[in-house]
Amino acid sequence: MDKAELRRRIVAARAGLADPRGPATAIRETLLDQPWVQMAGLVACYWSMGTEPATHGLVFALWKHGATVILPVLQPDGDLDWAVYDGPGSLAPGPRGLMEPVDTRRGVDTIRTAALVIVPALAVDPVTGIRLGRGGGSYDRALARVGPNVPRVALLHEGELIGGVPAEPHDQAVSVAALPSGIVPIPG
Incomplete structure (x- = not known):
């Protein structure tokens, strides 16, 4: 199955x-219990939208924990700049319905410089860690800048x-999948 068809199936599901x-609560609590999450001083995350597993409580909890x-x-151009989250009032609507921090870019x-990177995904291959995103390549570009020892969580x-997620040369892998049932390290 190609990426477009797999995306359609997951979005429909x-x-x-x-x-x-x-x-969201199960994912948040499981992540917050991990020592490597607790020790991360700088966390790159995203503000979820639509049917993505919700990150609002996770972002707030990470921020409240320091x-x-x-x-x-x-x-x-589809690339991702970054700005600091400084509480619920620090977001404003951006393009495509995304909420973005109003802090300096x-x-x-x-x-x-992030010690932990949390990204959205529609699917992850449990062997290779290849993630299927929405197709814009924004997170693949961002993940290409992340060091090899930094946890990359989808x-x-x-x-x-899902085994056999289609991959192209630019696709970046994650090292961990976080699901409601728990954390799944990716051996890839």
Whole structure:
């Protein structure tokens, strides 16, 4: 199956979820229990939308626990700049319905300094860690800037760990999948 067809299937499955944001608490609590999350001083995350596993509570909890959380700011060329999250009032609507921090833009390379990177995904291959995104390549570009020892976590709904996710040369892998049922390290 090609990427476009797999995307269509997962988006349709997510649309049929009774409560697509429901798994957020389980994912948040499982992540916050991990020592490597607790020790991360600078966390790159995203503000979820639609049927993505919700990150609003996770971002707030990381911030309240003392982490500096940076969120993406979509650039016209599709690349991601980064700005600091400073509480619920620090966001404003951006392009494509995204909520973005109003803080000073820190530059696309800011993600290089993150100790933990949390990204959206529609699917992740449990062997290779290749993630299937929405198709814009924004997170692949961002992940290409992240060091090899930095945990790269994709948030998923149950059933979205899928063997054989199609890959292209520019696709970047993640090292961990976080699902409501728990954390899945990727050996890739």
